[in-house]
Amino acid sequence: MHNFTCATYSTLAADPLVRGVWKTSLVRRAGGCDYLMRAVLAVSAMHLAHQQQQNQPGGKAAEERSRYLSYGYRQHRVASKRAVAVMMGADKLGPEEAESLWLFSVLTMYFGESPFSHLSPHVHIYVYLYECGCLCV
DSSP states (O other), rough: OOHHHHHHGGGSSSSSHHHHIIIIIIIHTTTTHHHHHHHHHHHHHHHHHHHHHHHHHHHHHHHHHHHHHHHHHHEEEEEEEHHHHHHHHHOOOHHHHHHHHHHHHHHHHHHHHHHTTOOHHHHHHHHHHHHHTTTOO
């Protein structure tokens, strides 16, 4: 969470007002919503992996990058399954839960735009969601 509130949030938007929402409102909301917290941690892990790649190419950095990527994918996989379970009861959603799901979906798009994908970003996110059982075709 420290990395997200110190660095990652500022990479998600150019507008300072929107950055403020990512840094404060999102984090506050994630404190009471498991799948949203996990999505925040997943995006932050991808950001850390990207920083490792830029700052320290080579052996130890590759190991760290791999660890961050693994953690990010694991957190997002669990978050996705929990968010889908909430969506299954969509007829009972209140405004706060709907907002949390919307924030989760935006974070999922950022997660899917990770530079570590060998596929095009849009294909990558659909393949990922299908593989973790969150998208039925």
